[in-house]
Amino acid sequence: MEINKKRYRDLDSYFKRKFNKKIIKIPLDGGFTCPNRDGKISKLGCIYCSENGAGDFTKYDDLDKQIDFQINRLKKENRKEGYMAYFQNFTSTYGNIQKMKKLFYGAINNPNIMGLSIATRADCLSDEVIALLDDLNKKTFLVVELGLQSVNEKSIEFINRGYSHKEFDQDLLKLKEKNIKTLAHIIIGLPNEDIDDFLNDISYINKRKFWGIKVHNLYIEKGSRIFDYYLKNQNDFTMTLDQYVDYVILILENLDPNIIIQRLTGDGRRDKIVWPIWSKNKARVLSTIDKKLKDEDKKQGDLWKEK
Numbered sequence: 001m002e003i004n005k006k007r008y009r010d011l012d013s014y015f016k017r018k019f020n021k022k023i024i025k026i027p028l029d030g031g032f033t034c035p036n037r038d039g040k041i042s043k044l045g046c047i048y049c050s051e052n053g054a055g056d057f058t059k060y061d062d063l064d065k066q067i068d069f070q071i072n073r074l075k076k077e078n079r080k081e082g083y084m085a086y087f088q089n090f091t092s093t094y095g096n097i098q099k100m101k102k103l104f105y106g107a108i109n110n111p112n113i114m115g116l117s118i119a120t121r122a123d124c125l126s127d128e129v130i131a132l133l134d135d136l137n138k139k140t141f142l143v144v145e146l147g148l149q150s151v152n153e154k155s156i157e158f159i160n161r162g163y164s165h166k167e168f169d170q171d172l173l174k175l176k177e178k179n180i181k182t183l184a185h186i187i188i189g190l191p192n193e194d195i196d197d198f199l200n201d202i203s204y205i206n207k208r209k210f211w212g213i214k215v216h217n218l219y220i221e222k223g224s225r226i227f228d229y230y231l232k233n234q235n236d237f238t239m240t241l242d243q244y245v246d247y248v249i250l251i252l253e254n255l256d257p258n259i260i261i262q263r264l265t266g267d268g269r270r271d272k273i274v275w276p277i278w279s280k281n282k283a284r285v286l287s288t289i290d291k292k293l294k295d296e297d298k299k300q301g302d303l304w305k306e307k
């Protein structure tokens with residue numbers, strides 16, 4: 001049982017144990033773009049990508065101002081807190097290396113920042129990026145977040161991720177060789193996927209010993225390309241909250257108990273989500289998962305076997 005009484009290895013408990021305080025990830029916008037949107041690979045982007053590149057909007061260009069703004073927005077008085085800089089928007093290792101150095105070293109030199117999370121694509125890890133990440137990893141707590149989404153090549157084509165699972169796997173090894181912590185995002189509920197696909201994702205995540213995982217339910221936001229697909233194919237979108245909870249529990253049971261769980265719901269904008277409506281209430285989704293795990297006396301790793 002974790003500090004937060006979860007039946008899975010949740011990030012908040014991990015941070016409390018490691019840093020002896022509450023750690024808040026503060027979303028930062030490094031002003032990056034993405035090769036899947038700027039035309040290098042495609043101009044369309046992933047089918048679910050929003051105008052913010054799957055990231056929160058933050059209103060300052062200056063990094064220290066962004067950090068102050070986000071800390072003031074998220075902090076709670078009288079709580080022992082630390083902050084992790086999270087470069088979330090678009091592809092944070094794509095583009096000018098000097099710009100990356102300025103941002104990432106700038107963040108870790110800010111006295112309020114205890115570490116870095118960098119969201120990117122596995123196909124955007126050039127040699128100079130790997131050298132930079134290697135150096136950052138020696139200086140601070142570093143996690144590199146990758147949009148795996150699925151190991152099913154047909155699904156990867158459907159979402160227009162722009163590179164194959166085979167390429168993802170080869171590129172991932174560059175991070176593993178440097179002992180850099182990696183986190184995989186996966187999506188539950190893509191059209192034409194079922195529990196076998198989700199368990200294939202987990203089997204891969206176990207095999208490659210990712211440090212962490214974020215599980216997102218598929219959701220449809222107005223204005224995304226998947227919204228147009230949804231309007232024409234509504235029969236493909238049937239996942240109920242109960243089904244999602246059952247999938248998540250099976251995923252947790254099959255997941256290596258050492259892997260950190262950072263998210264178990266989608267993170268869409270409430271005002272933009274048109275499906276599934278239940279996903280707008282993240283607290284309810286999480287409490288339903290927790291309750292079912294407790295009622296059925298299940299926990300992360302119950303069905304996992306070391307291979």
Ligand code: SF4
Nearest residue numbers: 034045046049053090
């Ligand atoms: S990789 Fe991220 S930023 Fe790029 S198109 Fe896909 S979701 Fe958008």
